[in-house]
Amino acid sequence: MTTSEEETITYATAADLVQALRANEPQAYAALIEGYADRLYATAYAILNNPADAEEVVQETLITVYRHIGEFRGEAKLSTWLYRIATNKALALLRSHKAARAETSLEELGEQYGGELPLGGTAPSAEEALERAERWACIREGLEAMSPTLRVVWVLAEVEGLSMREIAEAEGLSLSTVKVRLHRARRFLVDYIARRREAASTEEDDR
Amino acid sequence: MNEEHLTFERIRAYLTGALSAGQRSAVEKHLAFCASCRQAVEAQREIEAGREAAQSVAMSPEARLRLYERLNALRSEAGDAPIPIPRHLIAQVKAKAEATAQAAAHVARTTGSAAREIGTGGAAVAAQAARGAAKVGKKAARTVKAAAQSAIEMGEETVKTAADLKAIAVDETAATLRKAKEHPVDLAATPIRLAAKGVKAGGRMAEGAAKNAYAATKGGIKVAAGTASTMGTALVEGTKTGITAAKHAPRLVKAAKKMADGLAEGVRQIAEAKPEEAEGEDEP
Ligand SMILES: [Zn+2]
Numbered sequence A: 001m002t003t004s005e006e007e008t009i010t011y012a013t014a015a016d017l018v019q020a021l022r023a024n025e026p027q028a029y030a031a032l033i034e035g036y037a038d039r040l041y042a043t044a045y046a047i048l049n050n051p052a053d054a055e056e057v058v059q060e061t062l063i064t065v066y067r068h069i070g071e072f073r074g075e076a077k078l079s080t081w082l083y084r085i086a087t088n089k090a091l092a093l094l095r096s097h098k099a100a101r102a103e104t105s106l107e108e109l110g111e112q113y114g115g116e117l118p119l120g121g122t123a124p125s126a127e128e129a130l131e132r133a134e135r136w137a138c139i140r141e142g143l144e145a146m147s148p149t150l151r152v153v154w155v156l157a158e159v160e161g162l163s164m165r166e167i168a169e170a171e172g173l174s175l176s177t178v179k180v181r182l183h184r185a186r187r188f189l190v191d192y193i194a195r196r197r198e199a200a201s202t203e204e205d206d207r
Numbered sequence B: 001m002n003e004e005h006l007t008f009e010r011i012r013a014y015l016t017g018a019l020s021a022g023q024r025s026a027v028e029k030h031l032a033f034c035a036s037c038r039q040a041v042e043a044q045r046e047i048e049a050g051r052e053a054a055q056s057v058a059m060s061p062e063a064r065l066r067l068y069e070r071l072n073a074l075r076s077e078a079g080d081a082p083i084p085i086p087r088h089l090i091a092q093v094k095a096k097a098e099a100t101a102q103a104a105a106h107v108a109r110t111t112g113s114a115a116r117e118i119g120t121g122g123a124a125v126a127a128q129a130a131r132g133a134a135k136v137g138k139k140a141a142r143t144v145k146a147a148a149q150s151a152i153e154m155g156e157e158t159v160k161t162a163a164d165l166k167a168i169a170v171d172e173t174a175a176t177l178r179k180a181k182e183h184p185v186d187l188a189a190t191p192i193r194l195a196a197k198g199v200k201a202g203g204r205m206a207e208g209a210a211k212n213a214y215a216a217t218k219g220g221i222k223v224a225a226g227t228a229s230t231m232g233t234a235l236v237e238g239t240k241t242g243i244t245a246a247k248h249a250p251r252l253v254k255a256a257k258k259m260a261d262g263l264a265e266g267v268r269q270i271a272e273a274k275p276e277e278a279e280g281e282d283e284p
Helices: A014-022 A026-048 A051-071 A078-102 A106-114 A126-145 A148-159 A164-171 A175-206 B008-015 B021-033 B035-055 B061-077 B087-139 B141-182 B184-226 B228-273
Strands: none
Touching (some): A014 A026, A026 A051, A026 A078, A051 B061, A078 A164, A126 A148, A126 A175, A148 A175, A175 B008, A175 B035, B061 B087
């Protein structure tokens, strides 16, 4: 157990952290936030494409940990459990937004696609920031067109780098289901973007 | 030739350099004549870049602080000790809040002085129009009304333009600072956007000045239509007013640009106030 200069205690293993969380040690929650909040936020953001929703998911996930840490079974990885809670919350939020989103005007959609990607860490240069936001805009259109169940699997694999086994555990799916979904998600995204590129180049030729 | 399209696994392997030299050249041969697979390769490249962008997403310090506060509110209700909030996080949020306040003050100052300048420019135009009207009036009382009317029109137009611009500046400032505080990307990209807005605002100002000049000339013509004897004076005065308006146009454009620069500078201040936050442990 070490104390960083910023006073947040870091735990040697996830099991130590879980034990401290079970004991309801306040420092353990600080370590949990500092160690996992950004990952959960990135996951939720990639699924929901909205900073406020992503923030809500992270808050709700940690509240769930606070209330239900007693029910966490030690055999699962802590990170897997956190991803499970977060993706469930994200999917629920997505469903609750669906009705409202159906009424979103074209203009608002345009705004969403033209929106920004919140990046932490060092503030990038303006050019870098624009470039990153553009890159993100390219794939998020494809992600939004994808069904949420495929999207979640894609995000956990490609953004969070989880193995298929970990995804299966987090989502309560069989390994073969994860394999199929990941394959479909990847192909969907490539097809979607390639089709869009083709359409764009045809448009240019027509001019 | 028995050529099948490249599978996307093959494309991924190609892009990550996981293919043997032979496989690689086979892929390249196919790409040389297959536009659809070339598109797929480019799409895969885009996905890779987007994936990296998605991975670098992180909570803003404010969002992180809200997370601590929300959990601590629940803990306090339950009688649990609060989670210690890391000092660096508080320092970060404070630094950003202070920079935001400073930036807001800076923007208010530049916006205020620019708005004043716009007001002064508008007033000068209106004064010139009034002088012209008075001069014309000496020659023929009948024409005074028309000239005065055009002066009033001009004055109104100028005031409207200035008010519009100030409203744009104030709204933009509020919206920009609000957004900039929450979204670091937006923060960094904002100066570029604001520069564009400054140009747009400048365009609106110039448009306002042109309208003034038009109103002035129209006033002059109206006056001229009154009597032949006053025509010369009226035209001269109308033209003078037009020139005054035109003379002020660059100043107004400059004032608009100053406002945009003030905003951009404020935003830059906030961006620079954000301390680095380079740690990112996945699994403790
Ligand atoms: Zn092909």
